[in-house]
Amino acid sequence: MDYQAILDRLQKDFIPDTAMGNVASYIPELSKVDPLKFGIYLYAHDGSSYEFGDSQEKFSIQSISKVFTLTIAKELLGKELWKRVNVEPSGTAFNSLTELEREKGIPRNPFINAGSIVVADALLTVLDNPKKDLLKFVRKLCGSEDIHFDESVARSEKKHGYRNKALVNYMKSLGNITNDTEDILDFYFYQCSLAMTCDQLSKAFMLYANEGKHFRSQEQVIDPQSVKRINAIMQTCGFYDEAGEFSYRVGLPGKSGVGGGIVAVHPQHYSVTVWSPMLNDKGNSALGMKVLEDLTTLTGLSIF
Numbered sequence: 101m102d103y104q105a106i107l108d109r110l111q112k113d114f115i116p117d118t119a120m121g122n123v124a125s126y127i128p129e130l131s132k133v134d135p136l137k138f139g140i141y142l143y144a145h146d147g148s149s150y151e152f153g154d155s156q157e158k159f160s161i162q163s164i165s166k167v168f169t170l171t172i173a174k175e176l177l178g179k180e181l182w183k184r185v186n187v188e189p190s191g192t193a194f195n196s197l198t199e200l201e202r203e204k205g206i207p208r209n210p211f212i213n214a215g216s217i218v219v220a221d222a223l224l225t226v227l228d229n230p231k232k233d234l235l236k237f238v239r240k241l242c243g244s245e246d247i248h249f250d251e252s253v254a255r256s257e258k259k260h261g262y263r264n265k266a267l268v269n270y271m272k273s274l275g276n277i278t279n280d281t282e283d284i285l286d287f288y289f290y291q292c293s294l295a296m297t298c299d300q301l302s303k304a305f306m307l308y309a310n311e312g313k314h315f316r317s318q319e320q321v322i323d324p325q326s327v328k329r330i331n332a333i334m335q336t337c338g339f340y341d342e343a344g345e346f347s348y349r350v351g352l353p354g355k356s357g358v359g360g361g362i363v364a365v366h367p368q369h370y371s372v373t374v375w376s377p378m379l380n381d382k383g384n385s386a387l388g389m390k391v392l393e394d395l396t397t398l399t400g401l402s403i404f
Contacts, residue, residue, distance in 0.1 A: 103142055103150040103370070106398045110140065111152045114391055121378035121386035124358040129256035130160060133360070133377045138387065141298035142372040143306055143315065155298040159375055160253050162357030163194065164301065165291045166216040167330065168238055171307075173210075173219045174326055176226050184222065184276055185215045187333055194340045194383060195263045197270065205274030209337040211355065214267045217277075220288040221268075224279045230287050238294065241304035243316050247296060254293040261289060292357075298373035301363050305373070308334070308353065309365040331365065335403075342382040342389075349393040351402025362388040366401065 116136045124130040139154035173181050190208040192199055199208055207215035223230045231249070239247045257264075268281045277284065296304075306315035308331055312322040334353035339346045346354065354364030360377030362385050372395065376387035396402045 101144075101399060103144060103148075103399075106395065107140060107142065107150050107152050109398065110391055110394055113394065114138075114387060116376060116378070116387060118378070120376075121380050123360070123377045124162075124379060124383075127253065127256050127260060127358070129250075129253045130162075130359060130377075133159065135378050137360070138376045139298050140372065140374045140391065141302045142370050143302040144370045145306075145310065145368055147315075149299075149302075151299065154375060155373075157375075158295040158297050159361060159377070160250055160292070160357070160359035161294050161296050161301065161361055162292045162359040163211065163213075163216070164355045164357040164359075164361055164363055165234075165294050166211050166219070167305075167308075167334065167355050167363075168234065168241075169216060169219050169223060169291055170210045170333070171322060171326070171330060172234070172237055173222050174330070175322055177222055181219070181222060185210050185218045187337070189336050189343055191341050195267070197263075197266060200267065200270055200274075205271045205276040207271075209333060211333065211337045212340065213264055214271065216291075217264065217268050217284060217288055218271065220291065221277050221279050221284045224283060224287060231290055234291060234294075238296075238304060241307055241314070241321070242296070242300040243303060243314075244300055247294065247300065249290045250293045250295040253295075254290045257289040257292060258285070261285065264288065298361070298375050301361065301373040302371045305363045305365055305371040309367050309369065309371045311367075315371075327367075331367070334365075339384055340382060342380075342384055346384075346389065346392075349389065351396050351404045352392070353403070354392070356384045356388070358383050360385045360388065362392060364392055366396075366403065369401065
């Protein structure tokens, strides 16, 4: 497969335009990002890589980080985790409160905000230093020590994250939160503030395209059954109430973030990250969705 030729065509066919969408503004720090940034990085199973544009520039990965925290929590807690969070598609916005009321404080899945907050709470219980451990894990996955939290983004989220404060307090009132809510939110906001490049994300997500093995060393980091479960949740829940649309158009497990990043994996083939900060009305990268749809069309391959 001539991936570089395909990426070159995608770069030619898709030119960012501010009419495509809007950068996230509910987190003020994210609104400062240039909306015309555009990059892609594809890491193939054979170790080759292909890229264009702003693929080496760091951006706030936001909800993509939920895959990392879920992976750690699943390894440490196993089936116990699923007593506190479900694995069903939400069908509502990522920060919805309505489902929590209807389902008595048990979030629909670990990729909506409420679900990831429960995962953060679980990690606070079993880890002595969750922030440090998260950084160590992500750095290992992508083979780079140059992974850090963006302090300005974390502060911006803390200052304006009223809806997340409502979510954690509501779940606390219903008995599904164990630790201090401020400590949980502090970890959660920092988790979402992780800054990474398309390059780093694609290499980290090879874990889910390579049966749980490290992209470089081939060390078995998590077992294949965990990969199966996490990929299934990405497929059905990775794009909030647009997950069905992504499956229909792209046909790969993946995860988006309001920083404009989308990571998708084709098991035994590649991991790919697209970054374009302009979001559609569902909170996903408008250009990223279209680019990945064309990628699987041009390669003629998806998981289906």
